[in-house]
Amino acid sequence: MAQDHSHPHPHQPDLEETPLTHYQAMTEAVGQLLIEKGVISGEELRAVLEQIDSKSPAAGARMVARAWMDDDFKARMLADVNKAAEEMGIDAGTIPIRAVENTEAVHNVIVCTLCSCYPRNLIGLPPDWYKARSYRSRTVREPRVVLTEFGTTIPDAVEVRVHDSTADLRYMVLPARPAGSEGLDEAALADLVTRDCMIGVTLPKTPDL
Amino acid sequence: MLRRHHDMGGLDAGPVDPFGPGAEHDYAPWEKKVDAILRLVSDQKRQIMTVDELRRGIEELGPGVYDELSYYERWIASVTNILIEKGVIEIEELGRRMAEITDAWPAGGVAEAEPKTAGDLS
Structure with missing residues (x-):
């Protein structure tokens, strides 16, 4: 059957053993x-x-680490993520991405209530839970509760801001630099930056002391 | 206020289970191909459709189909409808080609849909 078929199939052989949907x-x-x-x-x-x-959270993590090291770069990144990415040889794409900075007073989290908009050029394809009804519905309404489901508790004194992404404007969280990371170089700092902390559902890893 | 089915911000829903089954999966080659096709037909060179049209096409699938299909099934259904709408491909040739591909597939015919992940059940 397959022998007289003229179209090449770029599929892996093991996939061909299961029926097509x-x-x-x-x-x-x-x-x-x-x-x-x-x-x-x-x-x-x-x-x-x-x-x-080729897209993975490594690109976003490099930018976050640079921003932690260099206040001037951070200012440029907060002004224009796409342009700041270009400085580092990272292609953030043409759709504007805005970085929202976590501080002692503010914690940011991103969502796309209408679909699944996500800064994929900087952190890769979104996890399934990001596209799921529970996350899309509830993050704008009870973000603190949703964050606890990720094991993240934000103190009451810290304001939680939720950013609803669109096809024309995506967000990424610039997490706060963790305590104890003072002596680390840029590469070691980037290792502390996870995908989930750039979505805002967790905090960066703390350095092994 | 009347909401369409995709407009779910602020509604009640169950807990997020970021560590449970279906919370993450490695994207299958066919899913990445759907993504790649969309990127190509919507790029600067071609500008055949936009991501807004993709979303409009997904929303037009209606509540039943929207909930029944997986995430990238919704995408390819929308992309295909829009390419037909714009006269880029014809529905008859698409049907013929799908039948040829399915007939030639070593493991044969149309399978049950793949198990749903959390992202599909949205």
Whole structure:
């Protein structure tokens, strides 16, 4: 059956052992038709897939560590994340990203109530819980309770600000530099910065002393 | 105020379980391909559709389908509808190609949908 079929399948052999779903077949068909019509090329598709795989929280973590080390950089990052990323050779994409800074008085958390907007160029593809009904519905209403579900308790004296992302403006949290990290270099600081603390549901790791 | 089904900010819902089953998964190759197709048809070079149109297409799936499909199933359903709407692909050729792909697939026919993750049940 597969032998007389002329379309190449860029699938891993182990995937071919399970039946295709309707929407997997639709994805494959749309991809093939767009390539055959010259709308996109196979090379472009491969390049974008590689780009998706290359995005991870490491880029955002590098920026946070630089901001902790360098107040001037932090000011530029708070003014324009995309431009500040460019300085570091990081492609933050064309959609504006705004950094919101955690301080002793304010804790920030990001959500997208309408869908799943997320600063993926700086922290990769979103986790499933970010796209889930419970997180999208409740974060704007009872953020402190949602944060406790992540094991994060924000003292009552600290204001919690929730930022609802859109297709045209995404947010990332600039966490507060943890106590005990004074002697660390930029790379060691970046290791303290997790995806979840840039979403605002947790705090950065504390250094092993 | 009347809300559409995707407009869920502030509503009641169960707890977030960031460590439970379905809270995270490694994206499958076909899911990344959906993402890549959307990025290409909406890029500066092509500008065939926008992310706002993607969302409009997802919202137009209606409450039943919206809750039934997984996250990237909603995306490819929306992208495909919009590409048909704009005359980029034809519904007949799409149907034929999907049948060819399914027939040629070593493990054959249409499978049950994959198990849902937390992100799908949104």
